[in-house]
Every structure is written in C-alpha cells, then in structure tokens.
Amino acid sequence: MSGDSGSGDSSSATLHSTDPVLREFAELVGETDGVAVAGGRTRWSAGGELDSAARVIQAPSGIVDYVPEEMIVTVRAGTPVAELHAELAAKGQRTGLPERGGTVGGALAVGENDVTVLGRGTVRSALLQVRYVSSEGRIVNGGGPTVKNVTGFDLPRLMVGSLGTLGCLAEVIVRTNPIPTVSQWYLASDADPFASYQAVMAPSAVVYDGTNTLVLLEGHAVDVDQQAGELAATGSFVEVGPPSLPTGHRWSLPPAELKKIATHDTGAFNALVGVGTVWAAKPQPARTLSPEVQAVHDRMKMQFDPTGRLNPGRKPGVNR
Amino acid sequence: MASFLKSAASAGSAAYDSFRRLPGRKFEPAETDQLVLDLQAALTEDRVRNDSAQRALMSHDASVFDGGNAGPVCYPETTDEVVAIMKIAERHDRAVVPRGAGTGLAGGAIPLGDAPVVIAVTKMNRVLEIDEDNGIAWVEPGVINLDLTNHLKPHGYHFAPDPSSQQVCTIGGNVANNSGGPHCLAYGVTNAHIMALEVVSPAGDVLQLGGLDPEPLGLDLRGVFVGSEGTLGVTTKVAVKLTRNRPGVRTLLLSFSSVRDAANTVSGVIAAGVVPAAMEVMDARITEAVENYVHAGYPTDAAAVLLAEVDGLESGVDIDADQIRAIGLANNATDVRLAADDTERALLWKGRKTAFGAIAQIAPDYYLHDTVVPRSALADVLEEVYAIADRNDLLIMNVFHAGDGNLHPLIIFDGRDPGVLDRVHQAGAEIITASLDAGGVLSGEHGIGVEKQKFMSRMFTDDDLDHQNRVRQAFDPVCRANPGKVMPMGHSCADIQQLRAVPRDVWG
Numbered sequence: 001m002s003g004d005s006g007s008g009d010s011s012s013a014t015l016h017s018t019d020p021v022l023r024e025f026a027e028l029v030g031e032t033d034g035v036a037v038a039g040g041r042t043r044w045s046a047g048g049e050l051d052s053a054a055r056v057i058q059a060p061s062g063i064v065d066y067v068p069e070e071m072i073v074t075v076r077a078g079t080p081v082a083e084l085h086a087e088l089a090a091k092g093q094r095t096g097l098p099e100r101g102g103t104v105g106g107a108l109a110v111g112e113n114d115v116t117v118l119g120r121g122t123v124r125s126a127l128l129q130v131r132y133v134s135s136e137g138r139i140v141n142g143g144g145p146t147v148k149n150v151t152g153f154d155l156p157r158l159m160v161g162s163l164g165t166l167g168c169l170a171e172v173i174v175r176t177n178p179i180p181t182v183s184q185w186y187l188a189s190d191a192d193p194f195a196s197y198q199a200v201m202a203p204s205a206v207v208y209d210g211t212n213t214l215v216l217l218e219g220h221a222v223d224v225d226q227q228a229g230e231l232a233a234t235g236s237f238v239e240v241g242p243p244s245l246p247t248g249h250r251w252s253l254p255p256a257e258l259k260k261i262a263t264h265d266t267g268a269f270n271a272l273v274g275v276g277t278v279w280a281a282k283p284q285p286a287r288t289l290s291p292e293v294q295a296v297h298d299r300m301k302m303q304f305d306p307t308g309r310l311n312p313g314r315k316p317g318v319n320r
Numbered sequence: 321m322a323s324f325l326k327s328a329a330s331a332g333s334a335a336y337d338s339f340r341r342l343p344g345r346k347f348e349p350a351e352t353d354q355l356v357l358d359l360q361a362a363l364t365e366d367r368v369r370n371d372s373a374q375r376a377l378m379s380h381d382a383s384v385f386d387g388g389n390a391g392p393v394c395y396p397e398t399t400d401e402v403v404a405i406m407k408i409a410e411r412h413d414r415a416v417v418p419r420g421a422g423t424g425l426a427g428g429a430i431p432l433g434d435a436p437v438v439i440a441v442t443k444m445n446r447v448l449e450i451d452e453d454n455g456i457a458w459v460e461p462g463v464i465n466l467d468l469t470n471h472l473k474p475h476g477y478h479f480a481p482d483p484s485s486q487q488v489c490t491i492g493g494n495v496a497n498n499s500g501g502p503h504c505l506a507y508g509v510t511n512a513h514i515m516a517l518e519v520v521s522p523a524g525d526v527l528q529l530g531g532l533d534p535e536p537l538g539l540d541l542r543g544v545f546v547g548s549e550g551t552l553g554v555t556t557k558v559a560v561k562l563t564r565n566r567p568g569v570r571t572l573l574l575s576f577s578s579v580r581d582a583a584n585t586v587s588g589v590i591a592a593g594v595v596p597a598a599m600e601v602m603d604a605r606i607t608e609a610v611e612n613y614v615h616a617g618y619p620t621d622a623a624a625v626l627l628a629e630v631d632g633l634e635s636g637v638d639i640d641a642d643q644i645r646a647i648g649l650a651n652n653a654t655d656v657r658l659a660a661d662d663t664e665r666a667l668l669w670k671g672r673k674t675a676f677g678a679i680a681q682i683a684p685d686y687y688l689h690d691t692v693v694p695r696s697a698l699a700d701v702l703e704e705v706y707a708i709a710d711r712n713d714l715l716i717m718n719v720f721h722a723g724d725g726n727l728h729p730l731i732i733f734d735g736r737d738p739g740v741l742d743r744v745h746q747a748g749a750e751i752i753t754a755s756l757d758a759g760g761v762l763s764g765e766h767g768i769g770v771e772k773q774k775f776m777s778r779m780f781t782d783d784d785l786d787h788q789n790r791v792r793q794a795f796d797p798v799c800r801a802n803p804g805k806v807m808p809m810g811h812s813c814a815d816i817q818q819l820r821a822v823p824r825d826v827w828g
Contacts, residue, residue, distance in 0.1 A: 069591035070694050092593050111535055124540060125512045138783045144761035146692040148509060148724040150498045150547050151762040151772075151779060152806060153788040157511065157543025161535065167787075178593035201564060201633060222635035254532035256453035274455065276533045287537045292525040296794060297538050303790035317537040 031137040039106025047314030077105025077169040093176040096126035105169040111161025119204025132167030135305040166304040180218035191235025206273035246270035246279035362404035385427035391435030406524040418550040420493030426769030432804035461492025477562035480507035498547030500765035502598040505723035518557035522800035550802040552795040566631035570641035571659040575622035582624040583699035599723030606717040693760035726764035
C-alpha cells in the first residue's frame with residue numbers, strides 16, 4: 001500500500017498529502033544505496049565520519065503554511081532557520097529551533113538547543129509533526145498538526161537528535177511561541193552565576209565562562225525591570241547587547257555538574273546554567289550506554305533502517 | 321453503568337472485538353497455581369492477589385470498556401520485584417499489564433487475553449529525592465499527581481501536568497498516557513516534564529532512558545516511552561522536572577452569550593501573543609450543573625464561560641489579564657470577573673475540575689470524548705458537535721481545554737433507555753470524524769487504548785502505522801507488555817492472539 005493512499009478518506013487529506021515536492025524527495029532518497037541529507041553543514045561532523053560512498057542530497061525547502069493564531073508553522077526541512085524565523089518575526093513569533101545558522105531539518109536532526117532554551121523552549125518539544133522518507137523510500141508521517149496530541153507512538157520525539165539515521169526529514173510542523181516584548185542581556189564579572197540563576201524567576205539564559213555571567217531577561221518591560229533589580233543583588237550587572245554565540249564542542253552535563261565545571265577538562269568554555277549544555281574548546285569524554293539500552297537502540301535502528309543506508313557511518317551523540 | 325458496559329464492549333475496537341470472539345482459555349486458578357506461587361515467592365504472599373474479587377476489580381479501568389480478564393495482581397515495592405515479575409511472566413508465557421490508579425478513559429489498563437499478570441505500581445509511591453541543583457525530583461511511579469505537587473510546594477515548585485483526575489492518578493500513569501490538564505497550555509504536557517525514566521523492559525532488563533543532562537546520549541527513547549500506554553515496559557522511577565511556582569496569578573471568568581464568542585476570544589488571546597497558563601471553556605449546561613453544587617458564582621444564564629488564568633510576576637500578569645479582558649469584551653463578553661483572592665480562585669477551579677462528577681445529577685451515565693482541533697476551528701466543530709447530539713437524540717455538554725483546542729464532549733445518557741448505546745457510539749464516531757475533518761487529531765490526552773484503535777487508520781496511513789509499530793517491536797518483540805492496545809488490527813501486538821513464546825535470539 002502506498003504511503004499516500006491511506007484510508008482514502010478526505011478527512012485525513014492534510015496528513016496524506018500527495019505533495020509532488022515530497023514525492024520527488026522520496027525518489028531522490030531512493031531505496032537502496034547509502035544516503036545522507038545535508039542541511040547548512042553547520043554541524044556536519046556530528047556523529048562521526050560519513051561513509052564516503054554515501055550520496056549527499058538536500059531536503060526540499062520553503063514555508064508551506066503558517067497560521068500565527070494556531071501557533072504552528074509547516075515548513076520543509078531544507079529551509080534555513082533564519083529564513084523561517086524572519087517570516088515568523090513579522091508576526092511576533094519564534095520557535096525553539098536554535099538561531100545558529102543551518103536548516104530546520106538539520107537543527108531537528110542534531111537536536112542542539114538554542115542558547116536561550118530556557119526562554120524559547122527545547123528543540124525536542126518544538127516538533128509536533130514530522131514527515132520523513134523511510135529507508136524504503138516511503139513517505140511516513142508521525143505526530144499531528146495540533147499543539148496537543150497523544151495519538152499513537154511519538155515518532156517526532158524519536159526523530160529529534162537522531163541525526164537522520166532513522167529517516168530523512170522532509171517536512172515538519174513546528175510549534176511557535178510569541179517573541180517577548182523586551183529582551184535584554186546583562187553582564188557581570190563578579191556574579192555567582194548559580195545565585196543569579198536562582199535570583200530571577202524565569203531567566204531566558206544564564207551563560208557562564210568561568211568569569212563572566214551573561215543573563216538574558218525577557219518579557220513585559222515591568223517584569224524585566226523587576227528581575228534586573230533582583231539580578232543586581234547577585235553581581236554588578238550592566239546592560240549589554242546580544243553576545244556572540246558560543247562555539248566549540250558541545251557537552252551535555254547534568255546542571256548540578258556545572259558547579260564542578262573546573263574538575264572537567266573543558267579548556268575555554270561557555271556553560272548554560274540551569275540547563276547543562278557546555279560549549280568547550282575540548283570535546284566531552286566519550287559517553288556510553290548500558291548494554292541493555294544499547295540493545296534497544298540497535299533494534300530500533302534495525303527496525304527503521306535494516307540495511308544501514310541512512311547517514312551511514314554516523315551515530316547520534318558521537319563527536320559533538 | 322452496568323447496562324452500558326456490555327454494549328460498549330461490543331462496540332469497542334477491532335482488536336477488542338477479536339478478543340471477545342476468542343475461544344481462549346478462561347482464567348482458571350488451578351491452571352496458574354505455579355505462576356501465582358512463583359510470583360508470591362518473588363514478592364510476598366499478601367502482595368500477589370489472586371482472589372476473584374481483586375481480579376474482577378483489575379479487569380476494569382475508568383473507561384466504559386468491559387471484558388478485561390485480569391490474572392494475578394502484583395503489588396511490587398521495588399524495581400527488582402518488577403524485574404522478577406517480568407521474568408516469571410516470561411517463563412509462564414504470560415503478558416503483563418502495568419497499572420497506576422486505573423483512571424484512564426481509553427481502556428489502556430484493561431487486561432486483554434489470557435489473564436495477563438497485572439503490575440499495580442501503587443505501592444511504589446515514594447518521592448525519593450528533590451534535587452534542586454538539577455531541577456528535578458526522582459519519584460516512584462505510584463506517587464499521586466497532586467501529592468507530588470503538594471510535596472514540592474514548600475520548596476517553591478510544582479509538577480506542571482494537572483489532569484482533572486490529579487487527586488487520584490499516578491505519575492506512572494501520567495507517563496504512560498503523556499497526560500495533560502488545564503495548565504498544560506503554557507507549560508506543555510507530561511513529555512516536556514520528564515527528564516529521565518527507569519523502566520523495566522518486557523525482557524526484564526532495567527533501562528535508564530533519558531538523563532538529567534539536556535542531550536542524553538543516543539536516541540530519545542525516553543521521548544517515545546512517554547505516552548506509549550504501557551506497551552513498551554513498566555516505569556519504575558521518574559525524574560520529573562521541577563517547575564517554579566509563579567508569584568503572580570490572575571484568574572478571570574468571562575461570560576458569553578454564545579459559544580462562538582468564547583471560542584473567538586480564545587483564538588484572539590493566542591493571536592495577540594498572550595500565552596495564558598490555562599484557558600478553559602464550559603458551556604451553559606455544564607456550567608449550570610456545576611454551579612448547582614459548587615456555588616462559585618458561575619453565571620447560569622450565559623451560553624458559555626471562559627476560565628482564563630495567567631501567571632508570572634505580579635506586574636506582568638496584570639498586563640496579561642487586562643489584555644484578556646479587552647479581547648473578551650471585543651468579542652461580546654457579557655461579563656468579566658477577576659478572582660479577588662486565592663479562595664475565589666480555588667472555588668472557580670473547583671467547579672472546572674469536578675465538572676464530570678457534577679453531571680450525575682442529570683443522568684446516570686456519561687461518555688467523555690477527547691479530540692483536538694485547530695483553535696480557529698473550535699467554534700465550527702462545537703456547532704457540529706451540538707448538531708450531532710441533536711441528530712442522535714442525545715444530550716451533549718462541553719467542557720474543554722480551549723486554549724489548545726482540546727475538546728471534551730460529554731455525552732450524557734441513561735443506559736437503561738433502549739437503543740441509547742448505539743446512538744452514543746454513533747455520536748462518538750461522528751465527533752471524531754468532525755474533529756479530523758477540521759484538521760484535528762484523535763486524542764489530546766486520553767490516549768488510544770482500546771477506544772480509538774479502529775480510528776487510527778483515519779489519521780495515519782499504513783506506512784505511518786507500520787513505523788509506529790516498529791517502535792513497539794524494538795522495545796517488545798514478543799508483545800508481552802499490554803498487548804491489544806494502541807495499534808489497530810493487522811499490526812503486531814494489536815491482535816492479542818499473536819502473543820507467543822519468545823522466539824530464539826529475539827532479544828539479540
């Protein structure tokens with residue numbers, strides 16, 4: 001049974017679309033040889049070395065449908081995040097996808113959160129519906145077009161951070177949220193970043209590099225002013241413009257571990273307090289899964305890509 | 321509701337129907353003596369119940385579906401005991417059904433087939449640790465939702481998902497169903513609030529899924545486990561995210577002379593960039609039923625009321641509340657009332673959260689539906705829902721999470737009326753059709769269970785369902801965990817007859 005014939009029920013037309021752009025992409029993915037989808041190549045080394053025999057293809061791009069009052073946007077995977085966010089900003093909205101260059105599909109496949117994740121939300125919570133091309137070249141749909149949905153197994157969650165090893169992302173529906181009225185960064189070099197994080201009710205970011213603490217406050221002007229006052233009790237904060245994005249290897253640590261960041265061999269670092277993401281000069285030591293969890297991973301990969309043709313050579317979580 | 325149950329069963333899902341037709345062995349205590357003895361040896365005698373009363377109790381959940389056939393009921397207290405149960409079940413070729421408080425409305429906790437072993441986690445009910453530095457609490461699956469929030473309150477936190485059943489339902493059940501609640505509009509449903517899980521796989525392995533760090537290694541198996549309705553294993557520990565309590569809260573009650581005006585207000589608020597903590601609508605019938613016994617001052621002459629709550633810092637919530645009031649008035653609100661204090665706020669919420677109990681004064685039986693539609697379609701779909709009720713000569717009330725488009729049409733009836741059950745099911749199917757036609761989904765928070773399996777192919781293609789089934793297969797190749805749920809007939813584990821002994825090497 002083909003991927004689009006489904007129940008043949010008109011009620012499901014939005015889900016069973018026969019969009020020629022997606023069909024074309026499905027043909028491009030094909031059914032047999034090794035294939036990798038390139039986005040903006042901003043995290044191209046993620047997951048390790050790509051099998052040199054693999055074909056490198058691009059996902060389709062473009063915003064398909066945007067309904068601001070539904071707080072969702074349908075967008076093709078190859079669309080640059082910057083292009084998407086420019087379109088949304090015109091309606092006062094943004095998404096949980098990171099603003100670091102790259103494409104929508106790449107951002108979802110990598111799963112790296114934005115520096116302002118505390119304010120804008122995680123990548124994994126942003127994805128509502130996913131259409132991908134399977135290893136068999138079929139168009140598969142998971143999730144649904146509403147902000148709330150518990151219909152069946154959560155394929156969108158599985159796709160986020162999977163580095164395209166389970167399916168080639170083609171088109172997604174992403175949750176949007178309002179851009180706060182005011183966004184203001186503050187900098188102090190004498191603050192205890194953990195005290196700063198606790199002092200304000202809802203910081204959108206607290207970034208610590210070992211000396212400087214950068215805090216982003218967002219919301220109504222009165223709220224930002226009030227929180228800036230609370231922040232001042234934890235250091236000599238001054239208003240600054242948006243900082244440049246942290247770069248380097250990406251570590252993932254429990255937030256409490258940041259208090260002991262000096263005991264980790266990071267080199268120069270920028271740590272997201274309250275989150276646990278660290279961008280560092282040196283890579284995080286290799287992490288491992290328990291054999292039992294690894295076995296579930298292996299079975300999942302076998303289920304979705306029995307011939308190992310999707311992004312061959314790459315493993316989620318490696319070489320970040 | 322006894323008279324309803326039988327018919328509900330016969331009108332249940334395809335897998336369920338097949339179960340009803342199964343000649344299968346009927347549960348015979350003698351036949352399972354060794355199973356019971358093994359389980360009692362692994363736990364204690366008093367925590368493995370095999371009496372007919374207990375098994376009859378565990379053959380149901382809060383749904384309308386009948387026909388469950390519970391085997392021995394186990395009350396483990398530790399992860400090791402859950403592992404032992406799983407391995408004993410495997411040895412005896414018996415399925416297992418995880419169970420929390422049994423408040424599910426889609427039949428997810430009903431044991432199907434050959435008397436599955438029921439694993440009731442209600443004795444695993446400790447809050448193990450509040451870890452503020454990591455922003456989480458480790459809890460056992462039997463902890464009750466509201467107990468957790470009350471436990472966290474002195475520390476300045478709460479657990480955000482707050483289903484109407486929160487005084488009874490367990491965190492383990494919330495994980496299984498990816499539960500929602502009124503306050504999930506701003507904070508998201510359960511999946512956004514689970515950092516890590518310890519689960520026992522159908523093979524009896526203890527798996528740590530997710531982690532306290534933001535990007536745990538590998539695939540997001542925690543993400544697919546949440547909402548899997550007990551079909552991927554048994555949750556034994558949960559790291560829930562701590563949500564900081566907000567100092568400022570404003571609760572508004574807006575009255576309207578039409579449901580459409582209320583729905584338009586909801587869309588207007590979202591379009592204006594305000595994301596309230598909650599936006600709940602109740603129609604005239606349910607409002608009257610609630611007011612009759614809560615006496616919260618709900619207007620009984622309004623066609624609909626909108627309960628909206630914003631939270632945050634004190635100054636900001638006033639701005640948001642003013643904006644909601646203005647949008648309401650622009651959409652013909654006939655009255656806007658701001659809760660003066662915590663007592664009044666609590667009273668307003670009491671009315672909303674006990675709405676389903678309130679209908680007992682109108683008719684003895686009800687069937688609560690759960691679909692989601694785009695917010696902009698709310699008014700149209702609601703009109704259709706009322707038309708469906710008229711067409712089927714039924715009374716329908718609406719109380720729903722308007723902010724996220726989550727409808728809860730409540731069909732009220734007396735099961736003693738001849739023929740009413742057929743009309744109830746017909747109306748339910750029509751509501752689902754209307755919701756899907758409007759671009760919605762099958763379930764916002766109740767899940768699929770046995771209730772909506774047969775509708776899955778209305779939303780998904782065979783390829784879509786095949787891929788969902790692959791998730792199931794990766795975790796549970798032999799369909800040991802809660803067989804006969806979620807996936808429609810034709811997929812493995814949907815047809816409970818497929819439960820077999822473990823094929824060789826399947827666990828790899």
